Amino acid sequence: MRYAQLKAFHAVAKWGGFSRGAAKINLTQPAVSDHVRNLEETYGIQLFxxxxxxxxxxxxxxKxxxxxxxxxxxxxxxxxxxSRARGLKEGQLIIGADAAVHILPLLQKFRLRYPEISLTVTTGNSDNLITRLERLEIDFAVIAHEQVSDQFETQLLSQDEFAAFSSKQHDFCQQDSVELAQLVTCPLVLREHGSATRALFDQACLERGLEAKNVIEIEGREAAREAVAAGLGVGVVSKAEFVDDDRLDMxxxxxxxxxxxxxxxCLKSRTDLHIISALLELV
Known part of the structure; x- marks a missing residue:
C-alpha cells in the first residue's frame, strides 16, 4: 500500500465522491480513481x-x-x-558550559528574540564537554580551549584575567596581590585535570620553573570554592567566575x-540547522 493510495481513499470517503475528493487534494479525478482501484485490487477488497x-x-x-x-x-x-521549528517557535537547545556565567548574556539575548525555544544549561569541564558535543548529547559547548579542528565552529565569547582567592582568615587577605612564586608555597585547592583553569595554571608554573607541592585536587568549581572557604588552601579562578561570598576574598x-x-x-556539520545558526548569529 502506498501513502498516495491511502490519501486518495481518505479524500473520497471524507468528501463523499471522487470529484470532490480529487479537488481537495489537488489531483485529477482519474488519478484518484486509479489510486483507489489499485488499493482495492492489491488487497482483493471493496472499499466503496x-x-x-x-x-x-x-x-x-x-474501518x-x-x-x-x-x-x-x-x-x-x-x-x-x-513549521513551528523552522520559524523557531518550538525546539530545544542544550548548552554545556564550564561556567554558566560566560553564556548567560548571550542566552538573555536569545531568549528575548526566541522566547518559545526551551533552553537547558549543564556544566562540566572542557574535556568532558567536547566529548558530549561529539556524541550529540549537547548542541553547544562553552569552554576555555579554542578548538582548531575542522570539525568545530568556534566563536569567541569573552576574555578575563585570573586571580587567587582564599578564606578571609588566610594571610594572603592582608595583601593586595601575590606572585605565582608565593602562591605555590602554600596549600592550594585546584580543579581536576581536564579543567582549563587547572591546565593554564600548571602551564604558567612550568614556564617559570615552579612546582606546587601541596595540592588538594577537587572536582567541580563549587566543591573547590567550599574547600577554600573551609580553609583547606588557596584557589585559582578567572575573575568572571569568582562568586561574591562573605567567607572569601579575591x-x-x-x-x-x-x-x-x-x-x-558547536559541530560545523550542524551549523545549517536554524536553531544552531540563530544562536551563532547573536554572538
Whole structure:
C-alpha cells in the first residue's frame, strides 16, 4: 500500500465522491480513481459501493477510514511541528558550559528574540564537554580551549584575567596581590585535570620553573570554592567566575597576565540547522 493510495481513499470517503475528493487534494479525478482501484485490487477488497450519484463506504471501508483519519491528523500535526521549528517557535537547545556565567548574556539575548525555544544549561569541564558535543548529547559547548579542528565552529565569547582567592582568615587577605612564586608555597585547592583553569595554571608554573607541592585536587568549581572557604588552601579562578561570598576574598596575581578565553563551540556539520545558526548569529 502506498501513502498516495491511502490519501486518495481518505479524500473520497471524507468528501463523499471522487470529484470532490480529487479537488481537495489537488489531483485529477482519474488519478484518484486509479489510486483507489489499485488499493482495492492489491488487497482483493471493496472499499466503496459506487452508484451514479454517490459513493458509500463498505464495512471495511469505514474501518479503514477511521485509521486513515488518525494517520492524516498525525501528518498535519507533524507539519505544524516542523513549521513551528523552522520559524523557531518550538525546539530545544542544550548548552554545556564550564561556567554558566560566560553564556548567560548571550542566552538573555536569545531568549528575548526566541522566547518559545526551551533552553537547558549543564556544566562540566572542557574535556568532558567536547566529548558530549561529539556524541550529540549537547548542541553547544562553552569552554576555555579554542578548538582548531575542522570539525568545530568556534566563536569567541569573552576574555578575563585570573586571580587567587582564599578564606578571609588566610594571610594572603592582608595583601593586595601575590606572585605565582608565593602562591605555590602554600596549600592550594585546584580543579581536576581536564579543567582549563587547572591546565593554564600548571602551564604558567612550568614556564617559570615552579612546582606546587601541596595540592588538594577537587572536582567541580563549587566543591573547590567550599574547600577554600573551609580553609583547606588557596584557589585559582578567572575573575568572571569568582562568586561574591562573605567567607572569601579575591587576590590579584601580579605576575600572571594570562587571560582566560571562553569559546562557544558547536559541530560545523550542524551549523545549517536554524536553531544552531540563530544562536551563532547573536554572538
Amino acid at each position: 459501493i459506487r452508484s451514479q450519484r454517490s459513493v458509500t463506504l463498505t464495512d471495511i471501508g469505514r 479503514l477510514y477511521v485509521l486513515s483519519e488518525r494517520l492524516l491528523e498525525t501528518e498535519t500535526a507533524a507539519q505544524q511541528l516542523l 587576590i590579584e596575581i601580579s605576575d600572571w597576565d594570562k587571560k582566560m578565553s571562553e569559546w562557544l563551540v
